[in-house]
Structure formats: C-alpha cells, structure tokens
Amino acid sequence: MKTLSIDIETYSGTDLAKSGVYRYSESPNFEVLLFGYSVDNSNVHVIDLASGEALPYEIRNALIDDSVRKWAHNAQFERVCLSRYLGQWLKPDAWRCTMVWSAYLGLPLSLEGAALVAGAEKQKLSEGKELVRYFCSPCKPTKANGGRTRNLPGHALEKWERFKAYNLRDVETEMAIAQRFSKFPVPEEEWKNYALDQKINDRGIRLDMDLVQKAICCDRRSKAQLTKTMRELTDLENPNSVVQMKTWLAKNGMDTDTLGKAAVTELLKTAPEYLGEVLTLRQDLAKSSVKKYTAMENAVCSDGRTRGLLQFYGANRTGRFAGRLIQVQNLPQNHMPDLSQARLLVKSGNFEALEFLYDSVPAVLSELIRTAFVPKPGCKFIVSDFSAIEARVISWLAGETWRNEVFATHGKIYEASASQMFRVPMGEITKGSLLRQKGKIAELALGYGGSVGALKAMGALDMGLSEEELPSLVAAWRSANPNIVRLWWDVDRAAATAVQKESSAQTHGIRFFYQSGFLFITLFPGRRLAYVKPRIEPNRFGNGSVTYEGIGATKKWERIESYGPKFVENIVQAISRDILCHAMRRLNDAGFPIVMHVHDEVVIEAPSSVDKEIVCRLMGETPPWAPGLLLRADGYECPFYRKD
Numbered sequence: 296m297k298t299l300s301i302d303i304e305t306y307s308g309t310d311l312a313k314s315g316v317y318r319y320s321e322s323p324n325f326e327v328l329l330f331g332y333s334v335d336n337s338n339v340h341v342i343d344l345a346s347g348e349a350l351p352y353e354i355r356n357a358l359i360d361d362s363v364r365k366w367a368h369n370a371q372f373e374r375v376c377l378s379r380y381l382g383q384w385l386k387p388d389a390w391r392c393t394m395v396w397s398a399y400l401g402l403p404l405s406l407e408g409a410a411l412v413a414g415a416e417k418q419k420l421s422e423g424k425e426l427v428r429y430f431c432s433p434c435k436p437t438k439a440n441g442g443r444t445r446n447l448p449g450h451a452l453e454k455w456e457r458f459k460a461y462n463l464r465d466v467e468t469e470m471a472i473a474q475r476f477s478k479f480p481v482p483e484e485e486w487k488n489y490a491l492d493q494k495i496n497d498r499g500i501r502l503d504m505d506l507v508q509k510a511i512c513c514d515r516r517s518k519a520q521l522t523k524t525m526r527e528l529t530d531l532e533n534p535n536s537v538v539q540m541k542t543w544l545a546k547n548g549m550d551t552d553t554l555g556k557a558a559v560t561e562l563l564k565t566a567p568e569y570l571g572e573v574l575t576l577r578q579d580l581a582k583s584s585v586k587k588y589t590a591m592e593n594a595v596c597s598d599g600r601t602r603g604l605l606q607f608y609g610a611n612r613t614g615r616f617a618g619r620l621i622q623v624q625n626l627p628q629n630h631m632p633d634l635s636q637a638r639l640l641v642k643s644g645n646f647e648a649l650e651f652l653y654d655s656v657p658a659v660l661s662e663l664i665r666t667a668f669v670p671k672p673g674c675k676f677i678v679s680d681f682s683a684i685e686a687r688v689i690s691w692l693a694g695e696t697w698r699n700e701v702f703a704t705h706g707k708i709y710e711a712s713a714s715q716m717f718r719v720p721m722g723e724i725t726k727g728s729l730l731r732q733k734g735k736i737a738e739l740a741l742g743y744g745g746s747v748g749a750l751k752a753m754g755a756l757d758m759g760l761s762e763e764e765l766p767s768l769v770a771a772w773r774s775a776n777p778n779i780v781r782l783w784w785d786v787d788r789a790a791a792t793a794v795q796k797e798s799s800a801q802t803h804g805i806r807f808f809y810q811s812g813f814l815f816i817t818l819f820p821g822r823r824l825a826y827v828k829p830r831i832e833p834n835r836f837g838n839g840s841v842t843y844e845g846i847g848a849t850k851k852w853e854r855i856e857s858y859g860p861k862f863v864e865n866i867v868q869a870i871s872r873d874i875l876c877h878a879m880r881r882l883n884d885a886g887f888p889i890v891m892h893v894h895d896e897v898v899i900e901a902p903s904s905v906d907k908e909i910v911c912r913l914m915g916e917t918p919p920w921a922p923g924l925l926l927r928a929d930g931y932e933c934p935f936y937r938k939d
Contacts, residue, residue, distance in 0.1 A: 296334050299357050300366045300473075301373050302465040304329040304458065306345075306431050306445070313593040315620045316372050317499070317602035320379040327380045328430065330354075331462040339466045341459050346448055355381070361389040368393045368406045368469045371493060371603070387493030393469050395489055398611035399481050400813070401825040401845055403852060406468055412827065412844070412852070415471035417464065426458045478811065482821050488876045491883055492607040492616070499602035500890040500898070502595050503669045503935070506642050510588045510660050510667070513646050517656040521580045528573055535580055544570070554581070582657040587621055587664050594620045604891065612845065613869040614822065616892070623893050628938050629662040638666050638935070668891065668936035670900045677887075677907045678939070679914045679930035680896035681878075683708055684871045689742055691924040692803055692867065693782040702925040709735040715775040716768075732758055737772040743867075744783055744860025745769075786866070787859025790814065790841050794829045805866065814843065816866060819920040820873050824865060826857075834858070871895065874926070878914040885913055891936075898936060907932050 309322040319325065328345040332354060342348050357363040358377060367373040370392035378385045397409040407419040429446050436442040440450075448455040525534035529543050537554050544551060549570055551558060559574050566574055594601045601621065609617020618624035631637060637659050640649045646656075653659045670676050681687075686708050690698035701711040710724045713734030724730045736758065740749040747765045755765060773780050782803060789800040789807045799808035806817040814829040826843035834840040840858050847853040879889055879897060887910060891898040899910060907930040915928035931939040 296353070296357055296363055298335055298364045298366060299354070300333040300336070300339075300466055300470050301377075302331045302367060302462055302469060303327050303373055303376060304427070304431060304462050305376055308433055310432075310593070313590075313620075315594050315601075315603040316375045317496075317596050318594055320376050321597055325376075325379060327376060329459060329462040331466040333466055333470060336470055339463045339470075341463050343448075343459060358385065359383060361386065363389065365390045366393060366469065366473065368409075368465070368472075370394070371496065374493070375497075375603075384497075387490045387497070390490075390493070391486065392489065393472050393476075395485075395608050396476050396481055397472070398608035399485065399614070399823075399825065400476060400479055401611050401827050401843075403846070404611070406465065406472075408852065409472055410468050413472055413475045415468060415475050417467040417471040419468050420461045420464045422457065423461045423465075426454060426461055429454060430458055479813070479823075479825075484820060485822060487880065489607050491876075491880055492605060494883075495879075495889050495892070496603050496605055498888060498890055499596065499600035500604070500900070501600050501669050501671050502591050503642075503667050504592075504595060504599060506638065506663070506667050507588050507591045507595075509641050509644055510585065510663065511592065512644070513641055513649065513656065514585045514588070514660055516646055517650075517660075518580065521576055521657075525573065525576050525580065528569075528576070534577070540577060544573075556581075579655050579657045582661060585657060585660045585664070587626070588660075588667070590621045591667060612824065613865050613872060614824075615868060615872045618893075623891060626665050626893070627661045629665055630938075631659070631662050634662065634666065634937060638663055665937050666935040668898075669934070670890075673902065674900050675903050675905075676890075676933050676936055677899040677901050677905065677910050677930055678896060678933065678936070679899070679907065679910050679928050680894075681871075681874070681914070682706060682927040682929055684874065684895045684926075685867050686738060686742070687925055688870050688874070689779060689782070689863070689867045691921070692870070693776075693778040694803075695776055695778040698776070699923075699925060702927070706927060709738055712738050712772070712775065716771040729759070733760070733768060736760075737768055741769060741772045742779065743864035744858075783859040783863050785859075786862050790816075790857075790859070790862050791831060791839065794841050795831050795839075814841070816862070818866070818869055818873065820877075820918070822869070822873060824869055832856075870921075874918060874921070874924075877918040878916075878928070881913050881916065882910065887913075 305325065305327050307319045307322040307325040309319045311319045326345070330342040330344055330350060331339055333339045342350055344350070358365070358381065367390070370390045374385050374387060374390050393409070394404050398404055402409045402412050410418050429451070433444050434440065434446050436444050522534060525531065531539045531543055533539055540554060541551060547570060549562065549566065551562060554577065556578070559578055563571055563574050591601060596602060604618060604620055604623050606617040606619050608614050637649065637653070641660070641663060649659065650656055683706070687702050690702065697711070697715060698708065701708055709731055710721055713719065713724050713730045714721045716734065716737065717730060719730060724734070736750060736753050736755050740753040746769050750765050750768065756762065785802040789802045792798070792800040793807040793809045794814055797809040799806060801807070804819065808815050809829070812828050814826040816824040818824065827845060829841055829843040831839045832842045834856055840856060842854050842856050844852065845855050847855050875892070875895060879892065882889060882897065882899065887899045887901060889897055890900045897914065911928045911930040915926045917924050917926050
C-alpha cells in the first residue's frame with residue numbers, strides 16, 4: 296500500500312465552527328461514525344463504525360505507518376480526529392491535503408467548489424449538508440422525536456444509507472480532484488512547509504484562562520453600566536440598536552448612514568458636547584474586539600492551550616497564512632504604558648479600581664487581548680519579526696539601488712524616502728516631522744501602483760495633508776523610485792503576453808506562462824502563483840488587461856481584473872511569505888518551538904536562558920534563492936504576548 300485516500304464523518308456535542316477540531320475532538324461524546332477510504336486509488340469502501348463495524352487491521356496499521364501517504368480534503372480534520380480515535384497522535388509528515396492543493400492552484404477551498412471549478416468527474420452530493428446536520432450534531436428534543444438530543448442510524452435508516460453514499464462520494468470526489476490536478480503538483484518544499492504548519496497548530500499556545508474569564512465578567516459588567524447610562528441619556532429601549540440610535544441622532548440634528556467606527560470618529564469631530572458623549576459611549580458599547588475572549592474560551596483545550604489558529608495557504612493568491620477561531624491576524628494593538636498593572640487588576644477581579652483608573656474599560660480590555668497568550672511555566676516568549684519585509688523585497692526585486700543602500704546601512708526607509716522625494720538632507724528629517732510623515736505614508740500607500748485614493752485610504756487627510764498636494768506626493772514618490780515603476784509595467788507586459796499568446800515571458804527573474812487554462816507565475820524557490828482561466832479583456836479605461844477567476848471582494852467566485860502593480864503586490868507578498876516559511880523551518884530545525892506567527896512575526900516559547908539574538912540572527916538570514924536581498928529581524932522578550 297502506497298496511498299490511502301480518506302474521508303470521515305464524526306459526531307461531537309462541541310460546536311466545530313466555534314471551537315475548532317482540537318477542542319471538538321476532545322468532547323467526551325466525540326466519535327467517528329463513518330470511515331470512507333480507497334487504497335491506491337482503487338474502489339472506495341465505507342466502514343460503518345457507528346453500526347458496529349470495525350476498521351480493518353491493515354487500514355489501522357496504514358494510518359500509523361509514515362511510509363503510507365494519507366490524502367484527505369482539509370486533512371487536518373481527519374488527522375486530528377483519527378488521532379483521538381486511535382489514541383495515538385498521527386504526525387503530519389505523511390499527510391497530504393487536497394484543500395491545500397486547491398488553494399495552490401487558486402481554486403476554491405471547499406471540496407464542492409474545487410470539484411466544480413476543476414471540472415472533476417465525480418461531484419460532491421448536494422444533500423450532504425442536511426445529512427451532516429442530522430447525524431453529526433446534537434438535535435433539539437421535541438415530542439415528535441421522543442425528546443432525544445441525538446439522531447442515531449436507527450432513527451432514520453434510509454437517511455443513514457444516503458449518508459454512507461455521501462461519505463463514499465466525498466472520497467471519490469477527492470480522488471477525482473487529485474486526478475485533475477496531477478499535472479500541476481505541489482512542490483515537495485511546500486509539503487514540508489505544510490507539515491511544519493501542522494506541527495505548530497498541534498503544539499498550540501497557552502492561554503491565561505484566569506485573565507480570559509475575568510475579562511468576560513468585566514466586559515459584562517461594563518456593558519451593563521454603559522447600557523444603563525445610554526438609556527438615561529437617550530431614553531432608548533435598546534441603545535445598542537443601530538436603527539434606534541440612528542433615528543435618535545437624526546431627531547437631534549445629526550444624520551448618518553452608518554455607525555461604523557470610521558463614521559463615528561468623523562462625527563465626533565463636529566458633534567456638540569451632549570451628542571459627543573453619546574457617540575463616545577456608543578463606540579465603547581459597540582467595541583467588538585472583546586469577543587475574542589469568548590472565542591478563546593470556546594477554543595481552549597483541556598490542557599489550557601488553544602490550537603488550530605493558523606490556516607496554511609489561507610490566502611490562495613499569495614499562499615500567505617490566514618487566522619482561524621481567535622483570528623490572531625487582526626488582534627488589537629496595545630500601547631498602554633501600564634499594561635501589566637491593568638492586566639493584574641482584571642485578573643484579580645478588581646473592576647472598581649479599573650473603572651476608577653481608566654476612562655474606558657472596553658478599551659483596556661481590548662488592549663489586554665494579546666496578553667491572554669502566555670508561555671508555559673519556566674518559559675518566556677521571544678517575539679521576532681522582519682523589518683520592512685515588503686519594502687526590502689520590492690527594492691531587491693526592482694533593483695532600486697538607493698533603497699537597497701538604505702537597508703544595507705541605517706534602514707530608515709521613511710526618512711530616506713522623504714529625502715529622495717523632496718531632495719532634503721536626511722539630517723533635516725526628524726521623527727514626527729511632516730516630511731517624515733509624508734515619506735511614511737507614501738511608502739505605505741504607493742508601492743503597488745497606488746495613487747491619490749490609496750493615500751486617502753491610508754489616512755493622508757487625517758494627517759493634515761491637503762487634497763491638492765496628494766497628486767504631487769504620488770509624482771514625487773514615483774520619480775524617486777523609477778525602477779519600481781518600471782517593475783510594475785514590465786510585469787504587466789509579461790503577464791499579458793503569456794495570456795494573450797498562450798506562451799511564456801520573463802522579467803526580473805520571474806517566469807510567466809500559460810498552461811491548460813492557468814496563468815502561472817514562477818517564483819524563485821520554484822513555487823508558482825496560479826490564476827484560473829485568464830484572458831485579456833478591456834478594463835475601465837478601455838485598455839486590454841488580464842482578468843481571471845477567483846474569490847473577489849464579494850467573497851464569491853467571480854471574474855477579477857488585474858494589472859501590473861497588482862501582480863507585483865501578489866509577487867512581493869508571496870516572496871515575503873516564502874521568506875517567513877524559510878525562517879520558520881530554520882528556527883524549527885534549530886530546536887526553537889514556534890507557538891504562533893502573525894504576518895511577518897514569529898512567537899517562540901523558549902526557556903528563560905535562551906538569547907533572543909540567536910533567534911533574530913537565524914530569522915534574518917537570507918534564503919539561498921534570494922542572493923543580494925537584505926533582511927533584518929528584530930526581537931524582544933516578554934512574559935505574555937504584546938507589541939513591543
């Protein structure tokens with residue numbers, strides 16, 4: 296036996312969507328109901344474990360045999376659940392995932408979506424969702440069902456037979472997808488990255504559950520007090536209702552279409568004092584970031600660690616990671632100088648002191664979210680991140696000499712950019728000066744073809760810049776970075792040529808080629824970015840540009856328009872992601888246990904004796920496939936996770 300294709304159906308009283316597979320499979324009533332499998336792409340068999348059938352001896356052995364390659368769609372689910380079922384932890388190295396393969400090719404992540412777009416011979420059965428709801432989760436007790444809280448096979452034998460057929464078809468669909476993908480294999484280096492990702496997810500990160508539970512109690516108390524105050528000020532039955540609040544504001548002379556954070560911040564600039572007080576309270580009452588504490592409570596495992604927070608290849612345009620469950624990719628930042636004191640007040644339940652010392656309890660709880668992640672006893676966190684990684688990559692890729700010289704020396708790209716743009720000596724551009732601010736916002740907004748709109752979106756007007764000076768800021772940045780501008784349009788031409796002629800083109804060491812309905816962009820380590828069903832179509836300016844199919848801004852499968860700067864953004868972010876993976880594998884090989892990573896930052900749980908400089912040095916080493924790229928990693932140590 297060389298390969299084993301698997302799909303399982305399971306039951307648990309724990310909500311999978313809220314808690315993740317690690318907590319889900321810890322439930323006392325967790326069980327594997329059906330085990331569908333195929334050996335070496337032969338006919339599919341279904342083992343009805345719920346009805347007393349047993350897993351064949353050779354299949355059980357194959358699951359624990361690392362020489363047998365196991366395939367599944369969203370293989371993390373199968374691997375973790377089967378680890379619980381077997382009572383033996385299954386290492387990820389021998390597992391492969393067709394969902395990762397789908398993402399690698401720019402296809403939908405769901406089995407149904409991937410099969411449909413790929414045109415697989417076997418499609419997922421449409422009635423599956425209803426059958427999964429019926430057999431895999433608790434049911435509501437009613438008179439009709441005799442007050443039971445779970446549906447067993449004997450309660451609906453015909454449905455159960457259809458459920459077995461559904462399980463069998465899922466294995467067939469997974470194999471059909473693999474067959475369709477066979478000419479576009481995922482590189483072996485990517486499977487090594489996947490295995491490391493799974494090990495990091497398996498390891499998990501410890502949560503300070505005392506802090507989490509006290510923060511939830513504190514939030515309830517704060518919400519109740521804020522709601523009481525709001526009712527007294529507005530006479531509204533539910534001051535947290537957007538409709539009621541908008542109506543009340545309109546009656547008081549303030550019309551608004553939305554009560555989103557940005558809109559309320561804008562309204563506060565001109566609001567009279569009594570309306571300003573209500574709007575400020577509204578912002579505190581609507582603060583959603585404290586919901587992450589509830590997400591932590593839902594996802595924590597029995598040993599106090601939370602797992603499964605990172606999704607490999609979550610962004611299938613670039614291969615970057617995505618957050619799951621607690622969504623660590625968008626944690627609120629913390630800037631409080633007395634973070635430790637506030638943390639102790641919450642942990643000790645001293646809410647009165649918290650309310651006395653701080654203007655906004657919800658704001659404090661928001662800043663403390665990061666600090667709920669803690670190392671195990673006897674350890675500390677070492678947090679290391681890349682300095683200006685995307686700016687370094689695009690400078691290296693474009694051959695923008697002055698920028699590379701900045702990164703080879705002082706690294707002050709905002710100051711250097713302002714100096715280059717406005718022909719002012721570096722020494723005259725101080726921290727906090729308007730010129731530095733202009734350099735910073737230009738760097739953040741304009742690297743991928745952004746113009747006036749990008750500057751506005753980045754907050755240029757809030758900084759005090761006038762709308763009239765924004766076009767000249769765009770022109771100054773582009774004039775200072777001619778090689779980056781040239782990179783945009785060289786990439787634009789190469790991508791368009793590959794699609795239009797169904798051939799290949801190359802620029803800046805990157806190859807673009809068309810094959811079997813895909814545009815591929817080959818990066819330096821050999822990984823490809825994939826764009827589905829590309830073609831040349833007129834854009835909004837009447838010029839021909841590349842379009843392709845993918846998940847768009849609407850979160851639906853649609854045709855997406857692209858052009859040179861956007862492709863450059865994908866390329867730069869993809870290379871930055873590959874550098875992160877290279878660094879994590881080096882750190883892992885050196886024995887540093889990674890418990891989490893967020894964007895370009897790695898969090899390591901290390902004994903107190905470990906020097907952070909060793910971690911930063913390993914992380915900052917340039918991969919062999921990127922000669923001349925100047926990297927730097929900075930780091931700090933902390934007793935709980937925070938921003939430095």
